[in-house]
Amino acid sequence: MNVSQRCCKSALRNSVLSCWSTNASARAFSLSAFRQKTGSLPVFQESTSPELSAVLATLNSKILLPAHLNSDQQQLIYRKKNASRLENEPIYVQIGDVEMPLEHIDRIKDVPSRWTVLKQAIELSKDQKDWENVVRMLEGFHLAGIHFKTRHLLKFIRRASEAGMQHIVLRALQQVKTTGLSLKSPEVLEAVLIGIHNMASRSGWEAGSTKKALAFAEQVMELMEKPEHLGTGFAKFGDPRTSPLVIAVPLELAAVRAAKHLDGKDKDGKVKMYAVRLMASFKQDNFLKTSLPRLFSADLKISEDMSFKSKRARSSDYNSLKHKIPAWIPVWYGLRIASLEVLGEDMPMPKDAQSVIALVDGRLTAAVDTIRKEAPRSVNVEELPCIKSLKECGR
Structure with missing residues (x-):
């Protein structure tokens, strides 16, 4: 390890930036004490493409490394007058397990947006190691105090x-x-x-x-x-842990597994357990009589009313329904399979369950009809994820 490398590492450890010059009479870059930020840079696995490797390298060198430096060190890499000296007299820093040289960074030309880097990594990921690297990216951003929308x-x-x-x-x-x-x-x-x-x-x-x-x-x-x-202790009103949309997913999966792969038997009792929880969640805050009947009501309009709506409003309805339908499919499908194919007479609150099935079924039908009417001509409706999900559930 050369002298400049040792000096910088010592500076990082002792929270004092060492003199950056071989000329003893030259003024040190900074002799003031500072608090070194804690954290580490992610260590990435080998990726599936040179393009993804370049994205990961850019993340560490242009975004995360500067975020871990103190203000004096940031001035060192951001000031253009230091560019040639950093190139001729390289200084290395080690943050966590990663050692990197300090390089001049033009904040306008050299630093991509954080979202662009993450999006590129997501789009380039092909196998499990690539996706594990994306998780390490999220860790790197979070430890550097960088948060995403x-x-x-x-x-x-x-x-x-x-x-x-x-x-x-x-x-x-x-x-x-x-x-x-x-x-x-x-x-x-x-x-x-x-x-x-x-x-x-x-x-x-x-x-x-x-x-x-x-x-x-x-x-x-x-x-x-x-x-x-x-x-946070007991779930209160509005807590997602008591939401029908949450409880319906394990119910649906347990019911389908029992119906298709366990001879229609609730062998581990999970179908009954989740069915009880789901029906109880519908009773909260009079959900069956208030919230559920208004399902999709903000987006569904009688066909003759459509002509009075602006193109932008119709597009908003269409896009809203595309995202709402998948969340309600497990409620409809899970209850239907649980009550008709697995539990039968053991279904909790059977009349209410049938009411929910019928109501959600009707609203899903209306939602699909609206999507078919309002989809742009360039869109293949049958290939939309929400439509495909309904077909996968035999609808």
């Missing part, structure tokens, strides 16, 4: 789920303290559960996939009880 995190969840990497999403949730990915966000929770439902349905409800999806759904239920997610 919910819609950006949703892209990670949806793309990973589409790639069959639901277990990677769960890993990110399990490591919430370092990734920042929390089920406290209703949108995140919904996207995770839809991804788990799709894992089973898109396999044709194959035995192994359905069993694994049920295990994943139950892991989500357990994670919600942790303080980093939703666990």
